[in-house]
Amino acid sequence: MIRRVQAEVCAALEAVEGGGVQFREDAWTRPGGGGGISRVLQGGSVFEKAAVNVSVVYGVMPPEAYRAARPDAAAAAAEGEKAGPVPFFAAGVSSVIHPVNPFVPTMHFNYRYFETEAPKDAPGAPRQWWFGGGTDLTPSYIIEEDVKHFHSVQKEVCDKFDPSFYPKFKKWCDEYFYIKHRGERRGVGGIFFDDLNDHDQETLLQFATECADSVLPAYIPIIERRKDTPFTEEHKAWQQLRRGRYVEFNLVYDRGTTFGLKTGGRIESILVSLPLTARWEYDHKPEVGTEEWKLLDTCINPKEWI
Numbered sequence: 001m002i003r004r005v006q007a008e009v010c011a012a013l014e015a016v017e018g019g020g021v022q023f024r025e026d027a028w029t030r031p032g033g034g035g036g037i038s039r040v041l042q043g044g045s046v047f048e049k050a051a052v053n054v055s056v057v058y059g060v061m062p063p064e065a066y067r068a069a070r071p072d073a074a075a076a077a078a079e080g081e082k083a084g085p086v087p088f089f090a091a092g093v094s095s096v097i098h099p100v101n102p103f104v105p106t107m108h109f110n111y112r113y114f115e116t117e118a119p120k121d122a123p124g125a126p127r128q129w130w131f132g133g134g135t136d137l138t139p140s141y142i143i144e145e146d147v148k149h150f151h152s153v154q155k156e157v158c159d160k161f162d163p164s165f166y167p168k169f170k171k172w173c174d175e176y177f178y179i180k181h182r183g184e185r186r187g188v189g190g191i192f193f194d195d196l197n198d199h200d201q202e203t204l205l206q207f208a209t210e211c212a213d214s215v216l217p218a219y220i221p222i223i224e225r226r227k228d229t230p231f232t233e234e235h236k237a238w239q240q241l242r243r244g245r246y247v248e249f250n251l252v253y254d255r256g257t258t259f260g261l262k263t264g265g266r267i268e269s270i271l272v273s274l275p276l277t278a279r280w281e282y283d284h285k286p287e288v289g290t291e292e293w294k295l296l297d298t299c300i301n302p303k304e305w306i
Helices: 002-017 063-069 073-081 144-161 165-176 201-213 215-226 233-252 255-262 267-273 291-300
Strands: 024-029 034-042 047-061 086-099 106-116 128-138 189-196
Touching: 002 034, 002 047, 002 086, 002 201, 002 215, 034 267, 047 267, 086 215, 086 267, 106 201, 106 215, 128 144, 128 165, 128 201, 128 215, 144 165, 144 189, 144 201, 144 215, 165 189, 201 215, 255 267
Parallel strands: none
Antiparallel strands: 024 034, 034 047, 047 086, 086 106, 106 128, 128 189
16 A cells, blocks of 8 residues: 555656656665665755655664654553563655645645554563554645645545544644644644554554545645746745744654654655755744734644635
């Protein structure tokens, strides 16, 4: 599934990009077990940087990496905080797309499966498994038609499985992509879930698969509508500032980044989510009532889009 999704997303993005600009592919192996395939497109006319990665890794991880993987601190403490290295297996597909045009949102998705065996010195501990992931949108400018379309596609997929999924996972997304030191969200959200094991594995695999398959219909129409929108240097400067927020979240709070660094992952693949360019201005505040202010207000006060 993850290889198919990677191939389909890359093909769709190359078609939008045109001009013969293609993804570069790197296959890599992880010293402790497993490996992956990173595919990255850089310097296009539509996409400044787009990455679609798959990884299948296994081996043992230290307790601090296990705590990074498990958002439930109490569960992590009970299952391995005081124990030794924890055997694990993880497989997933992840992508971050940073467009050139400030009116095309950045988009991220990630779907993964994780399982652990009992820690080496706690053979009686239970084996754990769970699915996690989500799809979220990070615009520089709020275009309600686009945001509503994006959320509608996520809700449609969720509703096929359980009507409680969308409201629960939408709220989870707003809470997860929160930059605590800024007091604002990274973007306008979407869906996010982790530790999902309350249904049988095949049902959750089907759910994760359909979520991954919803990425292109949720995002490609937005790109097509906005990629040729005229923009100014001021629009571009604001996009760069918002990318700075993206960088801050990924380096300080993102659990995937933390897990990759603590388990000796491939650094180029871990940090491939970062944009080519970003900007930090001292004490920058947009003027109240401007389009830039509307975006910031939305990141501080999340909305219900549908």
